[in-house]
Structure formats: C-alpha cells, structure tokens
Amino acid sequence: MLSNTVQYLIHAFWHVLEHAFQRLGRSHIFLFHIILGIPSVLVRPLLLTKQIYMVGVLSLIIIIVSGMFVGGVLALQLYYELLKFGAENSLGVLNAISLVRELGPVVSGLLFSGRACSALAAEIGLMKATEQLSGMEMMAIDPIKRVIAPRFMAGIISMPILAITFSTLGIIGGHLIGVDLLGIDEGAFWSQMQDKVSFSSDVMNGVIKSIAFGFVATWIALYQGYDAVPTSEGVSRATTKTVVYASLAILALDFVLTALMYGEI
Amino acid sequence: MQKSKLMEVWVGIFAFIGIAGLVFLAYEVSSLSHSTSENTYSVSAKFTNIGGLKPRAPITISGVKIGEVVSISYDQDIYEAVVIMALEKQYDKLPEDTSASIFTAGLLGEQYIGLDPGGAEDYLEEGSEIDITQSAIVLEKVIGEFLFSQTADEGEE
CATH class of the missing domain: 1.20.5 (Single alpha-helices involved in coiled-coils or other helix-helix interfaces)
Known part of the structure; x- marks a missing residue:
C-alpha cells in the first residue's frame, strides 16, 4: 500500500520533471532557430523597423513618465534620510548610481515585459490560433524568419534604449525634485555625480544588463506565444505566463549579473 | 507608404x-x-599610512582639484605605501619640494591628497617623487593617544 503511494508520487514527480525539461529543451531549440533566422532580418530592415516601432517607440510614454516619477520619488526619499546626516549634497550621486546601475535596467525591464512582451505573446499566440503561422508555412515562408526573428531583434535593440531613457529621465526627475524643489546646490549635485559615477563600470554595466533583460524577456514572450495552446484560453495563459516568467527572470538575472559585475562572491 | x-x-x-x-x-x-588619462603626468609619493585613501581620490592644491590617485600599492622593502598620482599637465609648475598630505573631507567624508607647494626652483615632472609626505590621521590612533596622555596626567597628580 505504502510502496504503491511512493511509486505513484515518484511517477508523478518524474512526469512533472520530464515536462519541465521538455519545455526547457524546446525553448532552447526555438532560440537556436531564431538566431539562425537573424541574418534574414538584416536583409529586410523594414520588418525590423516596424517591430521596433511596435515594441520600442510605443513603450516610450510609459518609460518616460515612470522614469520621471521614480527619479523624483527617489530624490524625495533620499533627501529626508540624507538630511539626518547633513549629507544632502550626495543626493545626486546616490540618485544617479541607483538609477544607472539598478533601477533603470530593472524597472524598465519589468515595464517592458508588461507593456511589450505581453503584446508579443498575445499577437503570436493569436497568429497561431488563427493558423496564420501554418498558413505561412504552406506558402513556404518560414514564420520564424518572417515573424519571430524581427520581433526578437527589435526587443534586444529597444530594451537598452528604453533603459537609458529611463535612467536619463530619472536623473532629470531627481534634479527637478532635489535642486528645483528642495533647494540642493546645483553645482554639488552635478559635480559629485560626475566624480563618483564611472562611465565604464556604472553606465556601461547598466546597458549590458538591459541588453540581457531584453534578450531574456523577448525570448520568453516569443516562446510562450509560439508554444501557446491555440485556443482563446491558451493565448490568455501564454500572456500571463510571459509577464510572470519574464519579470521573475529579469529579477533573478539582475541578481546574478550584479554579483558578477560588482561583487566578488 | x-x-x-x-x-x-x-x-x-x-x-x-x-x-x-x-x-x-x-x-x-x-x-x-574630464577623464584625465591623456593630459596628465604621474608623480609618486610614499606614505607610512594612507588611512582610507582609494584610487580615483582627488588631489587638490589650495582646494582646487588638479588630479587624481591612479594606484596604491605597498612596498614591502621599505614598509610604506606607494601612491601614484596623475596630475593635469596644465599644472606643471609645482616645485620639487612640494609636500603631500592626506586629509579627510568633512567628518565622515572621503580622503584626498592635499599638496603644498615648496620653494625649490625645479619643478615636478613625469616620474618624479614627492619626498615630504604626511600620513593620514587615523582617528583611533588620535583617540588612543589622547586617552594615554589623559591617564598619564592623572598618574602624575
């Protein structure tokens, strides 16, 4: 009796594990196919332009607005804490470093996965559900080259631009709150920032992070859409999974990248 | 279209x-x-104790920043720390007997090197060494000495 239950549990566990590995394997084969399809995107730049418009340009508004607000709130919070130590002039440095290193790439990555990746998954899932993808295959057009690869490239190109925009607007927002509203000395704000923020190790690492986030989030979105069950419920689940998995992947990857870049763990 | x-x-x-x-x-x-790698000349100085001095710390003269610390290493033959500094080329009229001291900006602030020009006729140039140096003031040491002198006074009474 007991041995039967144990056997059943082991079997169920193996079943779950097998499925997990199958999905992992499929997603990697899918990634390999996308990478093989990238050269054909370079031949047709117009496809890429359209996808950059859909993925990047249309995400600009939310990135700009939230960048301003995040930078402003950060400055406001830091100001009252720093005032206790009489170090309110370091507000610019702290604001800039936290934005450039962490908040810029991560928050814009999360917004990107909510705003753009969900749309990608839904679009591709619906293409699959309405058999547009198999229709393309019938016409001897590779849907991975025609549909998936341009979106993948667009995600990787757009994400660093969005992260840079976020950081820039965040610093401007911090300047608005810190200097214009709370009255920190403008010279101290900029000069301390320029002294302490290094281009190669702070700004560039943030850019590298955002490229990695764009890669992972777009990959997850495209895979979930491509692999969706072709029903309305399947598409909705693919969209949900995309946002959840992409956000978790970004946060986990951020930890790993930060440990690699700044810490000696 | x-x-x-x-x-x-x-x-x-x-x-x-x-x-x-x-x-x-x-x-x-x-x-x-203002990355100063191109238009600088490097000068070294030996300190018995550098305190919390870090690479990229500013080097000032009369409070004006004229360069930054490039590297800090420890010479185990003379038991002293060797600090390499990069000074901007436009400030090339520093007398050879200029002295270097490590100061702290504010109570909790970072440490920096302050230069005091001497009176020699030759100027510092690429590769020269500042001989007169004053180490960083380590707060614990100062407090320790103060306490020691206090208890010594009490013992005399």
Missing part, C-alpha cells in the same frame, strides 16, 4: 533619444568628459 514613412521617422526619433540619453549619461552624469 505614408504610414510606413511615419513609422520610420518615429523609429529614428527613438534611436536618437537613445543616443542622446547615452551622451547625457556619459558627459553629464559620469566623468567621461
């Missing part, structure tokens, strides 16, 4: 925003604009 042209314009604006943001981060936020 009109629509796709508009789209291209927007993508162009998007790319421009990205480049402008990167330039802003490079020249306004970080110190790429």
Whole structure:
C-alpha cells in the first residue's frame, strides 16, 4: 500500500520533471532557430523597423513618465534620510548610481515585459490560433524568419534604449525634485555625480544588463506565444505566463549579473 | 507608404533619444568628459599610512582639484605605501619640494591628497617623487593617544 503511494508520487514527480525539461529543451531549440533566422532580418530592415516601432517607440510614454516619477520619488526619499546626516549634497550621486546601475535596467525591464512582451505573446499566440503561422508555412515562408526573428531583434535593440531613457529621465526627475524643489546646490549635485559615477563600470554595466533583460524577456514572450495552446484560453495563459516568467527572470538575472559585475562572491 | 514613412521617422526619433540619453549619461552624469588619462603626468609619493585613501581620490592644491590617485600599492622593502598620482599637465609648475598630505573631507567624508607647494626652483615632472609626505590621521590612533596622555596626567597628580 505504502510502496504503491511512493511509486505513484515518484511517477508523478518524474512526469512533472520530464515536462519541465521538455519545455526547457524546446525553448532552447526555438532560440537556436531564431538566431539562425537573424541574418534574414538584416536583409529586410523594414520588418525590423516596424517591430521596433511596435515594441520600442510605443513603450516610450510609459518609460518616460515612470522614469520621471521614480527619479523624483527617489530624490524625495533620499533627501529626508540624507538630511539626518547633513549629507544632502550626495543626493545626486546616490540618485544617479541607483538609477544607472539598478533601477533603470530593472524597472524598465519589468515595464517592458508588461507593456511589450505581453503584446508579443498575445499577437503570436493569436497568429497561431488563427493558423496564420501554418498558413505561412504552406506558402513556404518560414514564420520564424518572417515573424519571430524581427520581433526578437527589435526587443534586444529597444530594451537598452528604453533603459537609458529611463535612467536619463530619472536623473532629470531627481534634479527637478532635489535642486528645483528642495533647494540642493546645483553645482554639488552635478559635480559629485560626475566624480563618483564611472562611465565604464556604472553606465556601461547598466546597458549590458538591459541588453540581457531584453534578450531574456523577448525570448520568453516569443516562446510562450509560439508554444501557446491555440485556443482563446491558451493565448490568455501564454500572456500571463510571459509577464510572470519574464519579470521573475529579469529579477533573478539582475541578481546574478550584479554579483558578477560588482561583487566578488 | 505614408504610414510606413511615419513609422520610420518615429523609429529614428527613438534611436536618437537613445543616443542622446547615452551622451547625457556619459558627459553629464559620469566623468567621461574630464577623464584625465591623456593630459596628465604621474608623480609618486610614499606614505607610512594612507588611512582610507582609494584610487580615483582627488588631489587638490589650495582646494582646487588638479588630479587624481591612479594606484596604491605597498612596498614591502621599505614598509610604506606607494601612491601614484596623475596630475593635469596644465599644472606643471609645482616645485620639487612640494609636500603631500592626506586629509579627510568633512567628518565622515572621503580622503584626498592635499599638496603644498615648496620653494625649490625645479619643478615636478613625469616620474618624479614627492619626498615630504604626511600620513593620514587615523582617528583611533588620535583617540588612543589622547586617552594615554589623559591617564598619564592623572598618574602624575
């Protein structure tokens, strides 16, 4: 009796594990196919332009607005804490470093996965559900080259631009709150920032992070859409999974990248 | 056709925003604009104790920043720390007997090197060494000495 239950549990566990590995394997084969399809995107730049418009340009508004607000709130919070130590002039440095290193790439990555990746998954899932993808295959057009690869490239190109925009607007927002509203000395704000923020190790690492986030989030979105069950419920689940998995992947990857870049763990 | 042209314009604006943001981060936020690797000459100095001095710490003269610390190493033959500094080329009239001291900016602030010009006729140049140095004041040491002198006074009474 007991041995039967144990056997059943082991079997169920193996079943779950097998499925997990199958999905992992499929997603990697899918990634390999996308990478093989990238050269054909370079031949047709117009496809890429359209996808950059859909993925990047249309995400600009939310990135700009939230960048301003995040930078402003950060400055406001830091100001009252720093005032206790009489170090309110370091507000610019702290604001800039936290934005450039962490908040810029991560928050814009999360917004990107909510705003753009969900749309990608839904679009591709619906293409699959309405058999547009198999229709393309019938016409001897590779849907991975025609549909998936341009979106993948667009995600990787757009994400660093969005992260840079976020950081820039965040610093401007911090300047608005810190200097214009709370009255920190403008010279101290900029000069301390320029002294302490290094281009190669702070700004560039943030850019590298955002490229990695764009890669992972777009990959997850495209895979979930491509692999969706072709029903309305399947598409909705693919969209949900995309946002959840992409956000978790970004946060986990951020930890790993930060440990690699700044810490000696 | 009109629509796709508009789209291209927007993508162009998007790319421009990205480049402008990167330039802003490079020249306004970080110190790429005054990266002093080209127009500097390096000078070394030996200190018995550098306290909390770090590479990239500023080097000032009369309070004006004229360079930064490039590297800090420990020479185990003479038991002293060797600090290599990069000074901007435009400040090339520092007398050879200039002295260097490590100061702290504010109570909790970072440490920096302050230079005091001497009276020699020759000037510091690439590779020369500052002989007169004053180590960092380590707060614990000062407090320890103060306590020691206090208890010594009490013992005399």
